[in-house]
Amino acid sequence: MLLQVRGLCKRFGGVQAVRDLDLDVGEREIFGLLGPNGSGKTTVFNLVAGVLPADAGEIRFRGVLLNALPPHRRAALGVARTFQLVRSLARMTVTDNVAVGRLYGTSPARSVDGARREAAQLLDLVGLADKAGLPAGSLNLAERRRLEVARALATRPRLLLLDEPFAGLNADEVEAEVRLFHRLREEGLTLILVEHNVPAVRALCDRVAFLNSGEKIAEGRPDDVLSHPRVVEVYLGRPGG
Amino acid sequence: MRPALLVALAVLACALPWVAGEAVVNWGLLVLLQVVVAQSWNLLAGYGGQVNLGHAAFFGIGALVTRSLWMGGVPVAAALAAGAVAAAVAGLGIGLPSLRLRGPYFAIGTLAMSEILRIVVATTLPEVSALPADLIAGYRLLPRYYLVLALAAVSTGTVWLVARSRFGMGLVAIREDEWVAETVGVDSYRHKLAALLVSAALAGGAGGAFGYYHLSFYPQFAFSPVWTFDAVLMVFLGGIGTVWGPPIGAAFFVLLREALALRLTELHVLVFGAVFVVVVLALPGGLVDLLGVLRRVRGSRPQPA
Numbered sequence: 001m002l003l004q005v006r007g008l009c010k011r012f013g014g015v016q017a018v019r020d021l022d023l024d025v026g027e028r029e030i031f032g033l034l035g036p037n038g039s040g041k042t043t044v045f046n047l048v049a050g051v052l053p054a055d056a057g058e059i060r061f062r063g064v065l066l067n068a069l070p071p072h073r074r075a076a077l078g079v080a081r082t083f084q085l086v087r088s089l090a091r092m093t094v095t096d097n098v099a100v101g102r103l104y105g106t107s108p109a110r111s112v113d114g115a116r117r118e119a120a121q122l123l124d125l126v127g128l129a130d131k132a133g134l135p136a137g138s139l140n141l142a143e144r145r146r147l148e149v150a151r152a153l154a155t156r157p158r159l160l161l162l163d164e165p166f167a168g169l170n171a172d173e174v175e176a177e178v179r180l181f182h183r184l185r186e187e188g189l190t191l192i193l194v195e196h197n198v199p200a201v202r203a204l205c206d207r208v209a210f211l212n213s214g215e216k217i218a219e220g221r222p223d224d225v226l227s228h229p230r231v232v233e234v235y236l237g238r239p240g241g
Numbered sequence: 242m243r244p245a246l247l248v249a250l251a252v253l254a255c256a257l258p259w260v261a262g263e264a265v266v267n268w269g270l271l272v273l274l275q276v277v278v279a280q281s282w283n284l285l286a287g288y289g290g291q292v293n294l295g296h297a298a299f300f301g302i303g304a305l306v307t308r309s310l311w312m313g314g315v316p317v318a319a320a321l322a323a324g325a326v327a328a329a330v331a332g333l334g335i336g337l338p339s340l341r342l343r344g345p346y347f348a349i350g351t352l353a354m355s356e357i358l359r360i361v362v363a364t365t366l367p368e369v370s371a372l373p374a375d376l377i378a379g380y381r382l383l384p385r386y387y388l389v390l391a392l393a394a395v396s397t398g399t400v401w402l403v404a405r406s407r408f409g410m411g412l413v414a415i416r417e418d419e420w421v422a423e424t425v426g427v428d429s430y431r432h433k434l435a436a437l438l439v440s441a442a443l444a445g446g447a448g449g450a451f452g453y454y455h456l457s458f459y460p461q462f463a464f465s466p467v468w469t470f471d472a473v474l475m476v477f478l479g480g481i482g483t484v485w486g487p488p489i490g491a492a493f494f495v496l497l498r499e500a501l502a503l504r505l506t507e508l509h510v511l512v513f514g515a516v517f518v519v520v521v522l523a524l525p526g527g528l529v530d531l532l533g534v535l536r537r538v539r540g541s542r543p544q545p546a
Contacts, residue, residue, distance in 0.1 A: 049424075075426035083424075089417035100414045103407045104426030112407055155425050 002027045002159060002190050003048070008057035010043055010214075017043040019214040021057070025159075030181065030191045032201045032208035032222065036234060040214040042084070042163070045194050049081045049161055050074045061159065078106050080157035082148040084164045084194075090137030094128060095119050097136045097147055098154045105155025122150040126180065142173045149180065153189075160184065162193040166200045178203050198226065210234075254390055258383055270386045270454065272495045273393040274447055275475060279487035280396035281443035282472040287482030288400075288409060289436040290416025292348045294469055295335065295355030299328040299441040301362065301464030303448025308370065308458060321388075321449040328445020329438045336437040340430060352466070359464035370458045377456065385454050392450055393488070396443045401484045403439075412436055416482075474513065478520055480527025489528050 005023040009016070018040045025031045033041040046052045048059055050071040059066040066074055089097045098119035102109045109115035123129045126146040131139060136147060145165065152160055165181075166174050174197065181191055181204055195201050201208060202222045210218040210231045218228040225231055254273075258266050278300060285291050307324035311317050339350040372380070403409040414422035415429045422429055448463055471494070479490025497516075501509035520527065524534060 071420075071423040072426050072428045075424060081424055083421075087418050087421050089414055089421060091417055092413060096410065096413075100410050100422070100427070101425040103410055106426075108407075112405060112410060115407075115410075151421075151425060 001025070002029075002062060003192070004058075004060040005044075005048070006058045006060075008044065008047060008059065009055045010040075010047060010052065011055055017214050018047065021211075021214075021216055023209060023216075025190060025192060027158075027190055028185055028188065029207065030185055030205050031193070032205035033192065033194045033211065034196075034201065034208050034225070035211035038213070039211040041194050041211045043214075044211070045081075045161060045163055045192075048192070049079070072104070075105055075155050075157075078156070078158035079161065080105075080152035080155050080159070081161035082145070082152055082163055082165060084167065086141065086144045086148055088136035088139070088144050088147060091135055093133055094123065094136050094139070094147060095132045098122050098150045101151045101154025105157070107156050119150075119154060122153055125153070126150045127176075141168050145169070145177070146180075153184070157189070159190045159192065162191060162195075164195055165193060166195060166197040174200050202226070251394075258386055263382060266382060266386050268495070268499070270382075270389050272492055273386075273389045274450060274454075275471065275491040275495060276393040276488045277389070277396045277447035277450075278444055278468060278472045279475040279479070279491050280393075280400050281440045281447065282469070283476045283481060283483075283487045284400055284403065284443070285433075285436045285440040286473075287476060287486075288403060288412045288416065289433055290412075290419075291340070291433055291437070293351045293437070293440070294348045294466075294473075295351030295353070296440075296444055296472060297464050297466050297468040298335070298351075298355035298358045299331060299444035300448035300451070300468045301355075301358065301460075302331050303328045303445030304452035304458070304463035305362070305366075305448075305460055306445075307449030308452030311453060312370075312373070312376065317388075317453055321446060321453070324449030324452070325442045325445040328448065329442040331445075332438045332441030333434075335441075336434050340433050340437065352469075355464065355466065355469070359461060359466075362464055363461040366460045368459065368461070370460060372456055380456065385450070388453070389447075389450050392443075392446050395446075397484065397488060399439065399443065400487075403436075404484055408432065408435070413482075474517055476527075477517065478527060480529035483527065483529050486527045486529045493528060 001024050003023065003025040005021060008018055008021040010018040021044060033044060035041045043052065047054050050066065050069060054067055061077060061079060064077060089100065095116055099112065099115040102115035102118050103112065109118055120129065120132060123132055126149055128143060128146055128150065131143065136144065139147060165177060169177065178200060185191060205222050207220060208222050208225050209216050210225050210228070212234045217230050217234070218225045254269070257269050282293065282296050285293055303324035306327040307320045310320035310323055335351060335354055339347050342350055403412070411422065411427040411432050414425070414427055415432055419429050451463060452458060475490035475494045476487050477490070478493055479488065480486025498509060501512055505512065524530060526533065
């Protein structure tokens with residue numbers, strides 16, 4: 001098991017956002033976290049990424065307890081993430097955005113020049129090679145999403161956390177992203193995504209967990225979970241009559 | 242900066258005492274001193290994105306420690322080193338609590354600490370420190386000029402090295418987006434603290450040189466916020482976050498101030514305020530970017546038929 005979550009709890013004031021959650025994600029799995037707004041899936045994401053401290057429970061990555069580790073230590077262990085609202089290092093060049101990842105992370109490059117060279121390869125992978133010298137702030141949304149992926153990959157992670165990677169993309173862009181993620185899995189990466197885009201999830205995920213009010217109410221293959229009666233009820237409401 | 246130009250400037254700076262009179266050398270020393278203060282501030286603010294409004298505290302501590310030790314008989318090199326180290330220790334004391342603060346709170350916190358220090362110095366130390374007769378008799382301008390020149394070279398060289406290093410990339414990433422930097426593995430607290438310590442040490446060195454330079458010395462003045470805000474002005478004028486911006490800004494600033502102060506006395510401050518606003522609005526990249534801006538403006542003008 002690459003990632004093991006046991007008994008994870010998080011409350012914000014009066015709201016129990018995550019309630020006693022267990023998750024197992026194996027190597028090279030593409031795992032989806034689904035649920036309506038307020039279900040706690042983003043909170044789970046942030047707990048695994050190290051943005052929020054857990055109230056209770058354990059998060060183990062390759063056997064290492066992540067709970068007390070800040071984000072930069074998790075990155076050094078091999079956990080990378082992207083952001084729901086894309087964040088770039090706007091005034092740095094596209095190359096340097098990725099090169100920073102190559103200089104920190106799990107197996108840092110030996111020099112800034114070396115990092116930039118390796119960054120160029122990653123830009124090729126995500127199809128941004130022609131924008132290499134431009135400031136990152138000048139890219140459009142889809143390009144900045146791909147830049148975020150390249151930057152995350154630059155840290156040579158084992159686990160990639162993707163926060164709504166398909167939000168704001170048109171059908172063609174979604175298809176290209178799905179192909180990219182499949183390719184990343186073939187190269188040995190494990191992916192966990194929080195996502196609302198159901199067709200993308202069906203096309204991409206091996207397994208999904210469906211959360212509601214902080215609890216997991218279904219887990220399994222996307223088709224099975226999405227046709228689970230409780231999931232249908234939560235997503236679409238009780239059937240009439 | 243083209244290597245030939247750099248060499249020419251270096252030669253001119255080294256040869257200045259042989260080709261110009263004492264007044265010019267004094268002026269040159271003051272410009273170079275400002276270069277050190279400006280570069281040290283530029284390191285933390287331009288590359289690290291942390292606006293330290295209490296920078297004068299480091300200058301003042303360096304001045305106080307260096308001058309006291311030197312007047313007590315310690316050789317000036319050791320006294321200067323001690324001043325820089327003292328300033329760095331102060332940086333640790335200021336940085337450890339305040340670097341946890343985000344954005345404007347860091348600026349406010351550092352300004353407050355610097356002002357507290359200034360007031361403590363003003364109320365506890367004698368208002369002026371005058372050199373004893375033997376040190377006055379042995380006073381020479383030349384070694385002081387070369388000392389400050391060396392510090393200007395060291396501070397500019399430090400910024401140049403940082404800018405092309407892994408540490409510098411991490412700093413700039415923190416400046417652009419601290420969350421993103423953390424996400425890719427940058428320990429932002431440690432990076433900011435390291436930048437603060439280097440910035441403090443360089444400013445302390447400048448302060449030490451200042452303490453060594455002045456015959457009569459007002460301790461309170463070395464802690465005056467004018468050292469911080471002049472540095473801020475020079476850095477923005479020249480180009481924040483660049484290697485050559487601060488020196489260009491320092492030269493421009495001191496020149497302009499000498500030219501204006503004579504004719505306008507207090508009004509020259511008003512002119513500086515206006516210049517600052519114009520630069521920030523119209524030339525955010527600073528004077529180093531002037532050529533680039535002119536090229537862009539020319540390129541966008543419609544060509545005659």
